[in-house]
Amino acid sequence: MLNKNRSKVAITTDLWTANNQNKGYMTITTHFINDNWVLHNRLLRFVHVRCPHTRDVLSAMLMDYFYEWSIDLKLSTLTVDNCSTNDAVVQYILEELQLSTLLLHGKFFHMHCCVHILNLAVQDGLSVIGVAIFKISKTISYWMALPKREQKFVEMACHAGILSTKKLGLDCKTHWNSMYLMLQTSFIYKGVFRHLNCQNSNFRCLPSDEEWEFIENISEKLEIFYDTTLIFSATKYPTANSYFPKICEVRLHVTKMLIDEDDLVRKMVT
Numbered sequence: 001m002l003n004k005n006r007s008k009v010a011i012t013t014d015l016w017t018a019n020n021q022n023k024g025y026m027t028i029t030t031h032f033i034n035d036n037w038v039l040h041n042r043l044l045r046f047v048h049v050r051c052p053h054t055r056d057v058l059s060a061m062l063m064d065y066f067y068e069w070s071i072d073l074k075l076s077t078l079t080v081d082n083c084s085t086n087d088a089v090v091q092y093i094l095e096e097l098q099l100s101t102l103l104l105h106g107k108f109f110h111m112h113c114c115v116h117i118l119n120l121a122v123q124d125g126l127s128v129i130g131v132a133i134f135k136i137s138k139t140i141s142y143w144m145a146l147p148k149r150e151q152k153f154v155e156m157a158c159h160a161g162i163l164s165t166k167k168l169g170l171d172c173k174t175h176w177n178s179m180y181l182m183l184q185t186s187f188i189y190k191g192v193f194r195h196l197n198c199q200n201s202n203f204r205c206l207p208s209d210e211e212w213e214f215i216e217n218i219s220e221k222l223e224i225f226y227d228t229t230l231i232f233s234a235t236k237y238p239t240a241n242s243y244f245p246k247i248c249e250v251r252l253h254v255t256k257m258l259i260d261e262d263d264l265v266r267k268m269v270t
Contacts, residue, residue: 001042002069007033008076008103012113013062015053024049026058028065039239044069055088062089063096073101079111082120114243115232118250122176122225125268129218132211133179136186139193139205140168157192164188180226183219187212214264221265224253 002009010031017024028045045065049057066072075097080086090110099105126133143153153168166188171179186193190212197206207215228246257269 001034001040002030002032002071002074005032005034007035007074009071009074010077010079010111011062011066011075012079014081015049015058024051024053026061028062030069030071053085055085055092058085059089059092059096062093072097075101075109076103077109077111079113081113081116114247115229118225118229118232119176122222126176126179126218128264128268129211129215132207132215133183135205135207135211136183136215137170139203139207140170140182140186142203142205143193143196144168144170153189153192153196156196157189160192160195162188162192177226177229180219180222183215187216187219214262217262218265218268221253221257224250 012029012031013026015024015026026045026047026049027043028047029041029043031039031041033039047061049061062078063072066075078090078093080090087110094106094109097106102109143149157164166185168185168189169178169182171182193206197203228250231246232243254269257265260266260269
């Protein structure tokens with residue numbers, strides 16, 4: 001299919017480490033338009049990558065697969081996460097490819113993952129209120145640590161008349177959306193946390209009333225980032241008509257927050 005197809009080929013690749021195995025894995029996906037103007041994507045490789053995950057190792061692996069699939073002369077872009085290693089990988093690959101075969105001699109070959117950019121931006125902003133978020137995370141982890149504590153928490157929520165079926169969950173450091181969901185759930189059980197705090201002398205990590213109020217306010221402002229991340233991540237074909245309007249919407253939202261009356265909000269946005 002790739003050999004017969006006359007379209008340029010866009011590549012996305014990602015590398016991550018499985019926590020339970022401590023092994024690195026790479027995926028290589030191609031996107032292309034066939035002769036009937038139908039957009040396709042195909043997973044070319046899901047492969048274990050031996051350590052160390054250096055520029056030379058990753059670059060050589062990618063180039064081997066480009067040659068194996070005979071797409072080294074048909075590439076248009078390479079989309080990767082935003083990190084210095086990937087910058088070096090892309091630069092190395094550009095030195096290996098024939099620039100005359102690339103769009104504008106490779107000027108737009110390196111594409112940065114929009115979801116990763118959003119994640120980095122929000123994580124950077126949230127670092128301003130990192131202490132308050134840490135307290136919520138510690139609070140949740142305390143009541144989830146043991147089955148007995150979790151059962152007591154559920155009983156207290158029922159006694160308080162909270163009918164929500166949402167369960168407590170901790171955030172994942174590499175996915176800011178999980179933090180957003182953690183905060184949203186914690187607001188539901190805020191009263192339960194306070195009541196348990198009065199009963200349990202071992203539990204002393206609850207955010208103050210001011211911290212709760214500010215985090216709730218910030219959480220509302222983060223909703224657009226959450227929705228945008230879902231659109232970017234969920235769509236099978238994230239073409240320009242999908243992501244560009246959302247990028248503009250986020251930009252306008254951030255610009256509006258720059259004149260917020262709260263000093264801390266303005267600091268976060270900056």
